[in-house]
Amino acid sequence: MKRREFILLIGGGLAWPAIARAQGGAKLHRIFWVSTQSEPDPFLDGFREGMRALGYVEGKTVTFETHYAPGNPQALRKIVSELQRGDMDLVVSSGPATRVMTAVTDIPVLFALSGDPVALGVVKSLAHPGTNFTGSTFLSLELAGKRVELLKDIYPKLRKLAVFSNTDHPGEPLEWRATLESCRNLGIEAAYVPFCGAREIESGLMAAGKMDADALLVFPDVVTLVQREKIAEFAIAHRLPSMFGWSEYCDAGGLLSYGANQRTTYFRLATYADRILRGENPSDLPVMRPEKFELAVNLKTARLLGIDLDVSSILFRASKVIS
Amino acid sequence: MMDGPAQSSSCAMPPRRSLFCKYFATLFVAAVVPLILGAAVEASFGYRDQRRQISAVLQADARAASDRIEAFTDGIRDQLGWMVQLPWSAGDDAQHKIDALRLLQQVPAIVSVSLLDETGTERVFVSRLLLNRIGRGIDMSADAAVLGARANKVWYGPVQYQRDSEPYMRIAVAGSLPAAGVAIAEVNLKLIWDVIAAIRIGETGYAIVVDDSGHLIAHPDISLVLRGRASSGSFGRIKHLVGAVSGAAVITGDQGNPVVALSVQTADVGWTVVAMQPASEAFASIRAALWRSSILIALGVLIALALAYWRAHRMSGPIKQLEEGVDRIRTGQFEHRIKIFSGDELQHLALRFNEMASELAISQQKSARIERLKQFLPSQVAELVEHSHELLEGQRREVAVIFGDLRGFTAFSTRNEPDVIMAVMREYYEAVGAVTTRHEATLIGFDGDGVMLLVNAPVACEQPATQAVLLAIDLQMTVQSLAGKWCDAGHAIGFGVGVAMGPATVGTVGYNGRLDYTAMGAVVNLASRLCNLANDAQILADPTIAGRVRDSVPLASLGQRTIKGYDQALEVFAVAPADPTLKPQGSGQRRREKEPQDH
Numbered sequence: 060m061k062r063r064e065f066i067l068l069i070g071g072g073l074a075w076p077a078i079a080r081a082q083g084g085a086k087l088h089r090i091f092w093v094s095t096q097s098e099p100d101p102f103l104d105g106f107r108e109g110m111r112a113l114g115y116v117e118g119k120t121v122t123f124e125t126h127y128a129p130g131n132p133q134a135l136r137k138i139v140s141e142l143q144r145g146d147m148d149l150v151v152s153s154g155p156a157t158r159v160m161t162a163v164t165d166i167p168v169l170f171a172l173s174g175d176p177v178a179l180g181v182v183k184s185l186a187h188p189g190t191n192f193t194g195s196t197f198l199s200l201e202l203a204g205k206r207v208e209l210l211k212d213i214y215p216k217l218r219k220l221a222v223f224s225n226t227d228h229p230g231e232p233l234e235w236r237a238t239l240e241s242c243r244n245l246g247i248e249a250a251y252v253p254f255c256g257a258r259e260i261e262s263g264l265m266a267a268g269k270m271d272a273d274a275l276l277v278f279p280d281v282v283t284l285v286q287r288e289k290i291a292e293f294a295i296a297h298r299l300p301s302m303f304g305w306s307e308y309c310d311a312g313g314l315l316s317y318g319a320n321q322r323t324t325y326f327r328l329a330t331y332a333d334r335i336l337r338g339e340n341p342s343d344l345p346v347m348r349p350e351k352f353e354l355a356v357n358l359k360t361a362r363l364l365g366i367d368l369d370v371s372s373i374l375f376r377a378s379k380v381i382s
Numbered sequence: 383m384m385d386g387p388a389q390s391s392s393c394a395m396p397p398r399r400s401l402f403c404k405y406f407a408t409l410f411v412a413a414v415v416p417l418i419l420g421a422a423v424e425a426s427f428g429y430r431d432q433r434r435q436i437s438a439v440l441q442a443d444a445r446a447a448s449d450r451i452e453a454f455t456d457g458i459r460d461q462l463g464w465m466v467q468l469p470w471s472a473g474d475d476a477q478h479k480i481d482a483l484r485l486l487q488q489v490p491a492i493v494s495v496s497l498l499d500e501t502g503t504e505r506v507f508v509s510r511l512l513l514n515r516i517g518r519g520i521d522m523s524a525d526a527a528v529l530g531a532r533a534n535k536v537w538y539g540p541v542q543y544q545r546d547s548e549p550y551m552r553i554a555v556a557g558s559l560p561a562a563g564v565a566i567a568e569v570n571l572k573l574i575w576d577v578i579a580a581i582r583i584g585e586t587g588y589a590i591v592v593d594d595s596g597h598l599i600a601h602p603d604i605s606l607v608l609r610g611r612a613s614s615g616s617f618g619r620i621k622h623l624v625g626a627v628s629g630a631a632v633i634t635g636d637q638g639n640p641v642v643a644l645s646v647q648t649a650d651v652g653w654t655v656v657a658m659q660p661a662s663e664a665f666a667s668i669r670a671a672l673w674r675s676s677i678l679i680a681l682g683v684l685i686a687l688a689l690a691y692w693r694a695h696r697m698s699g700p701i702k703q704l705e706e707g708v709d710r711i712r713t714g715q716f717e718h719r720i721k722i723f724s725g726d727e728l729q730h731l732a733l734r735f736n737e738m739a740s741e742l743a744i745s746q747q748k749s750a751r752i753e754r755l756k757q758f759l760p761s762q763v764a765e766l767v768e769h770s771h772e773l774l775e776g777q778r779r780e781v782a783v784i785f786g787d788l789r790g791f792t793a794f795s796t797r798n799e800p801d802v803i804m805a806v807m808r809e810y811y812e813a814v815g816a817v818t819t820r821h822e823a824t825l826i827g828f829d830g831d832g833v834m835l836l837v838n839a840p841v842a843c844e845q846p847a848t849q850a851v852l853l854a855i856d857l858q859m860t861v862q863s864l865a866g867k868w869c870d871a872g873h874a875i876g877f878g879v880g881v882a883m884g885p886a887t888v889g890t891v892g893y894n895g896r897l898d899y900t901a902m903g904a905v906v907n908l909a910s911r912l913c914n915l916a917n918d919a920q921i922l923a924d925p926t927i928a929g930r931v932r933d934s935v936p937l938a939s940l941g942q943r944t945i946k947g948y949d950q951a952l953e954v955f956a957v958a959p960a961d962p963t964l965k966p967q968g969s970g971q972r973r974r975e976k977e978p979q980d981h
Binding site for chain 1: 480483484486487490509510511512513514543545546547548570572573605608609610612
């Protein structure tokens with residue numbers, strides 16, 4: 060019963076029809092998980108957790124076939140051709156893999172995107188995807204400017220901001236542009252520190268360290284999420300107030316984060332997966348957007364940084380405080 | 383089940399079949415009609431009660447949802463009210479911004495807040511997504527929100543779908559002092575979902591919220607809301623249909639199934655909350671009751687059928703027995719008896735039938751006896767004798783006995799052919815029978831050429847002696863006229879008669895239905911002796927007769943005669959012939975001839 064309540068709480072209204080119906084039959088559903096990132100994959104873990112909460116048992120009623128192709132579009136094409144086997148019930152694509160999945164037209168595809176799926180061309184509109192694609196967007200783009208503002212709120216002396224960005228992430232240029240515009244509005248100099256994939260993260264951080272910035276902004280992305288502790292440590296070591304996209308970064312030592320609850324998003328994605336496996340058409344399932352954003356602040360990090368921060372300006376609106 | 387035998391014997395079965403129909407109709411009316419009526423009444427009352435109860439439940443749930451939605455919007459309105467308590471003064475924009483940020487923190491549904499001064503110019507704007515703004519900004523004095531809030535203190539904007547998907551609305555509140563300005567909040571209505579999803583009506587019932595133009599604002603399945611205006615068609619229809627009736631209405635729900643729905647208006651925002659429950663679930667108890675009733679009715683029909691069949695069978699068996707009984711009686715089997723032990727009227731009827739059969743048998747025996755009696759009694763006498771039983775009982779009474787005997791018959795019969803004898807005998811018997819009938823005497827029997835008649839038994843008469851004498855005269859005359867005819871044919875046959883009167887035992891004697899009525903006693907012997915004594919054409923009477931008829935019939939005493947079997951001689955009288963044509967011709971010869979037969 061607790062699990063049910065949890066789904067209601069986290070999964071929102073999307074789980075409603077699933078609960079209204081009896082729990083599904085014992086058929087084994089095959090889910091194809093595609094990502095251009097590398098393992099370990101926290102998104103897959105979140106999704107798995109959501110499926111478990113909906114009563115699916117891995118190996119019994121659901122199996123995951125995971126395919127990772129870090130930064131290799133050629134490899135992804137091969138994955139798409141593998142899908143022609145036709146024994147897959149659902150494809151779940153995370154991040155830039157979604158773009159390659161447009162070649163798939165006969166299997167439902169669930170996506171989790173930071174950017175705009177309409178701009179990406181995988182759905183016709185948010186309300187009516189009209190294709191075999193549907194899923195969830197994190198609204199990272201919309202929040203990009205807000206993160207700069209919050210960083211300036213807690214650290215009013217902010218003049219130069221290092222923007223640490225994985226160029227291998229879809230919508231990354233748009234996110235950078237939104238950030239740049241926001242910085243301009245707030246009178247901040249933005250220092251773009253791009254890197255490409257997990258391999259370049261070390262060199263990227265070294266480059267960021269040489270920027271002589273006052274603070275660090277890290278775009279939310281699987282690579283940085285996986286490397287969040289390293290990045291947080293780097294920020295503390297360089298006495299940089301840091302801003303991230305998800306609260307998981309703050310747990311790992313980041314100073315601030317602002318964004319949708321990633322766990323909730325994947326839970327919701329699991330409810331859509333459930334509905335599609337039960338026979339609903341993805342073209343009728345509207346793309347989900349988060350309506351609640353978490354502002355997390357790590358006071359321990361704030362103390363460790365040892366610089367003058369206006370914590371009080373953030374504290375009263377924080378939804379999560381780590382001390 | 384009755385068809386097979388019905389076809390096999392068409393004349394016997396139709397009544398039984400109609401009996402079956404009658405029984406079935408009666409039992410059907412008695413058992414099934416009350417059941418059906420009861421079920422129908424129960425169903426209609428149950429439906430009404432259930433409908434009323436569902437209405438009450440839906441009303442309560444819709445009202446609760448509406449209250450919570452009002453609490454949601456009222457909460458936002460009140461919070462905005464705090465924002466516009468104090469008039470704007472220079473330099474407190476920062477404080478206002480903090481207030482607005484606090485508001486965002488407190489009310490998750492608010493996406494952004496704009497605070498305007500009394501001129502309608504934006505002074506503070508805070509948002510969850512966009513950059514905050516502070517200081518003199520855009521002029522919004524012509525905005526509908528500002529105008530509405532200024533006019534009514536509170537203004538609720540129309541529902542709008544951001545990117546045609548997420549429902550949003552603006553709420554504006556003006557301060558009580560115009561200088562306090564206006565606060566405008568943009569609200570993400572997706573968060574009303576929490577209110578709606580918490581409502582469960584029965585097992586699968588739920589509530590939805592639509593705005594005035596039928597656009598869906600909240601539904602437990604939020605993906606329907608996210609479809610934006612596209613889904614408003616079906617929900618607008620539901621709102622219209624439910625709004626048209628005062629109580630609960632049965633309509634086609636948004637999932638295409640029939641639902642019981644009821645709507646309630648929210649006060650300020652003008653939205654409609656529709657609470658609905660699938661009709662199948664709402665009326666489950668009624669359906670169950672109807673099922674129970676149907677089963678009872680089916681059971682009733684079966685019982686009625688079985689009872690009707692059994693009853694009809696119980697009836698038809700005895701009826702068939704009775705039918706058979708009637709048939710056998712018709713063919714004269716009066717000994718046939720019907721055995722029915724049903725303990726009811728049928729058994730009674732069978733008893734009566736058996737009684738009837740035995741009475742018929744008795745009556746049949748009676749008429750057979752009458753037929754036999756008629757052989758030797760006048761028919762009226764025979765009837766009388768038959769119907770007054772005691773007459774035939776053995777009894778002692780005074781009777782007149784008449785014996786007649788042909789003279790010269792032995793010689794005649796030896797000389798002639800049997801057919802001639804038979805012709806003579808037939809004429810003789812017919813004549814004697816006619817005379818007996820005429821005088822209402824009893825013909826005891828013929829014995830060859832002799833005949834014995836009885837008067838005053840078994841039927842009594844007033845003057846038996848006179849009647850006997852008159853009969854004897856008539857008999858003598860009749861036979862003499864025949865004898866004349868026979869003489870002409872060359873047969874010398876005469877006739878003598880003896881009459882005696884005295885006490886004798888009369889009654890029926892016989893064996894196994896062959897009964898004869900006869901008389902025993904000295905008087906019979908006397909009459910027989912007198913007959914033997916009589917000459918042709920002579921009638922001899924004993925002294926008793928003579929004593930009785932002396933006044934009416936002339937008698938001539940023949941003096942004392944010795945009678946065989948009698949110790950002393952008896953005076954014998956001859957009836958004086960009234961007809962002078964009767965001559966005692968050759969009588970002596972015929973008497974002698976007769977004598978040897980007397981022993």
